[in-house]
Amino acid sequence: MPVNGKTCCRALQRVVPRLILITAYIFYLLFGGLVFSMIEGPRYDQLVAEEEYDFEMAKDLLIQAYGNDTSSIDGDAVFERLKRLVYAAEHGDGVMIGQHNKTVVIGEEWSFGNSMLFCMTSISTIGYGHLVPHTFIGGFICVMYTSVGIPLTMLLLADLGRLYAVIIMKMYYKCLAMCCRCGKDKGQKSSQRDSQDPGAGGSGGMDPDGEKENNRELDLTEIEVTPEEEGALHSPNGAENHHVDEPQIQVIGHNHQQDIDADDALLDDVPIFxxxxxxxxxxxxxxxxxxxxxxxxxxxxxxxxxxxxxxxxxxxxxxxxxxxxxxxxxxxxxxxxxxxxxxxxxxxxxxxxxxxxxxxxxxxxxxxxxxxxxxxxx
The missing domain is CATH 1.10.287.70 (Helix Hairpins)
Known part of the structure; x- marks a missing residue:
């Protein structure tokens, strides 16, 4: 199999499962937003109507207490004050009397966007608490929804967290290698200038043939030899073993495992900072x-x-x-x-x-x- 084919297969092995997981998570959020908006939306409208009726009744009682002179009464100010009183009554002494009017008082309706926000904050265990289910069916679905959504979110975060951690460590080592290489290049340039100086003496001049031989040895040490090629070099009929295709097909899974081991090696020694x-x-x-x-x-x-x-x-x-x-x-x-x-x-x-x-x-x-x-x- 060509090298490009191997690279594509290895890339697909990494990308396709992650794309499936992300797509499943997005569709799960969309499904939750649709379900909760359909279930909790009508109940929210009913609670809003009840609250408005109660506020209007309280406003009429205040007007009756002041008599017919209503010019000094600001209806909007009375309305806002009553909302604050209701909220304070529900949260008095640090104990919430009931969740009946919580989302109504805060003013968060169960629209599709707010329902998706509720689903995301629930299955990610953030839990802002600005939206709460008001119906028995909504509460039951919330329990079932989060029992599946929390593991799904943890799985997705763990996968993406590992991916970004490996990327960050590769960038860190590349920056470290570049810094070290810059320092090494400066030292090599200074040493080369000293060796090319005519007044440096006999030991200062390097043999060009010897330098080429050292470079050739370094290049040979950097060549990666696969086990199949190593066996072919030591066998008497090594020229025929180069045409065997089956070991090269089986090496794809081995390379994938090597990539996983290499990623683990990157994460073994992370700087504490x-x-x-x-x-x-x-x-x-x-x-x-x-x-x-x-x-x-x-x-x-x-x-x-x-x-x-x-x-x-x-x-x-x-x-x-x-x-x-x-x-x-x-x-x-x-x-x-x-x-x-x-x-x-x-x-x-x-x-x-x-x-x-x-x-x-x-x-x-x-x-x-x-x-x-x-x-x-x-």
Whole structure:
């Protein structure tokens, strides 16, 4: 099989499963948004009608208390004040009396976009709490929906986090190699200038043939020889083994496994400073765009991004634009990337701490045993 065919097959093995997973996730969000908007939308309209009726009745009672002189009463101010009183009554003493009017008071309707936001924040475990199901069927579907959606989200975040972690480590090593190469090239140029100096002496001039021979040896060490080619070189009829096609077809899976092992090797030794840099770089770089889209201040944007991508999700600040939702979800991918980058280092540190504590316990036991033996001998 040609080299291009092998490369295409290896690329398909990496891309196709990931595309299927992303497509399934998107369709799952669309399905959830459609279902919840259809179920919770009519109930929301009914609650809005009930709230408006209650507010109008309270307004009439206030007008009756003031008498016929209603010129000094601002109806809109009374309406807003009553909304605040209802919200305060439901959240009094830190305990919510009931969820009956929560989304109505906040003013979040169950549109298709808000329903998708509810689905995304639920299956990603952020849970802003700005929308809650009001019907028994909606609550039951929410339980069933999240029981499938949470594992799906974790699987997708783990896959994308590993992908971006490998890309970041490759970029890191490339930058490191470029920096080292620049320093090495400067040293080689200076040494070449010294060797070409006529007054440098006999040892300063290098033999051109010897330099070519060293370069030839270095080039030979960099040639990669596959096991099939190595066997062909050592066999008496090695020229015939070059035309065997079956081992080259079977090597595709082996190359895919080698790619996986190479990615694991990249993640074995991650610098401890890299995950925090990636995490905070995303927050700081995304905050200005987020502030521009939502009309927030820069500190508010940083606060919201941190609370969201760490899945704390207080819900005191909620995006109104769907683009903001995309930024928040990409922040979850960034968090997953940092976890993939850091977890092996954390495991190594935790193992070292446990081994250190175990050694302290063993030393203490040996000390107590020696003290007991010395007291018995006395």
């Amino acid at each position: 890299l995950p925090p840099i990636v995490f905070w770089s995303y927050i700081i770089l995304s905050a200005p765009m987020f502030a521009l889209i939502e009309g927030w201040s820069f500190p508010t944007s940083i606060y919201f991004l941190y609370i969201s991508i760490t899945t704390i999700g207080f819900g005191d600040v909620v995006p109104e634009c769907s683009i903001g939702l995309v930024f928040a979800w990409m922040g979850l991918v960034t968090t997953a990337t940092c976890v993939v980058l850091a977890y092996r280092k954390i495991i190594k540190v935790a193992t070292w701490v446990l081994e250190f504590l175990d050694s302290l316990v063993r030393r203490e036991r040996i000390r107590q045993r020696d003290a007991r033996y010395s007291s018995m001998s006395i």
